[in-house]
Amino acid sequence: MARLAKVHGGDLPKLNFGRFSTRSLFELAKDNAVSGCIFETYSAFKAIEQSQKASDPVLRETMKKIAIDESKHAELAWDIHRYLWQKLSISEQAEIEQAQKEALKSLLTPSTFHLSHKERILLGLNKNTASLFFANWHSIHNQKMSA
Numbered sequence: 001m002a003r004l005a006k007v008h009g010g011d012l013p014k015l016n017f018g019r020f021s022t023r024s025l026f027e028l029a030k031d032n033a034v035s036g037c038i039f040e041t042y043s044a045f046k047a048i049e050q051s052q053k054a055s056d057p058v059l060r061e062t063m064k065k066i067a068i069d070e071s072k073h074a075e076l077a078w079d080i081h082r083y084l085w086q087k088l089s090i091s092e093q094a095e096i097e098q099a100q101k102e103a104l105k106s107l108l109t110p111s112t113f114h115l116s117h118k119e120r121i122l123l124g125l126n127k128n129t130a131s132l133f134f135a136n137w138h139s140i141h142n143q144k145m146s147a
């Protein structure tokens with residue numbers, strides 16, 4: 001991905017995963033519900049779209065591989081979510097649902113709004129991708145929870 005970004009004049013940000021810490025089951029469930037169920041699922045959703053719509057064939061092929069990876073990450077998160085959900089209290093579940101709603105809303109102001117039309121075509125990114133994901137969230141959620 002870094003090589004592809006460089007070929008097209010871009011760069012990847014440095015990743016920082018922070019310090020290792022011990023968390024409660026609730027904290028783990030909340031983090032997984034947001035980072036895994038929302039952001040990994042959205043990453044898979046977006047990568048699938050890019051694998052179909054990017055004008056650059058190398059990018060399309062790369063995004064196909066990334067879509068498979070992101071889908072696996074999302075499925076793992078949903079497996080964990082279903083397992084942990086039953087161990088949470090009603091108030092913990094409500095707090096996690098609220099955190100997911102806030103995470104979903106955050107997707108509606110993505111960092112890709114600054115991209116030009118030409119860049120969007122190249123990358124296969126649609127301005128409405130996040131809105132589409134947001135609009136379909138309930139059916140995605142229900143499907144994943146009943147898997």
Ligand SMILES: [Fe+2]
Pocket residue numbers: 040043069070073
């Ligand atoms: Fe991922």
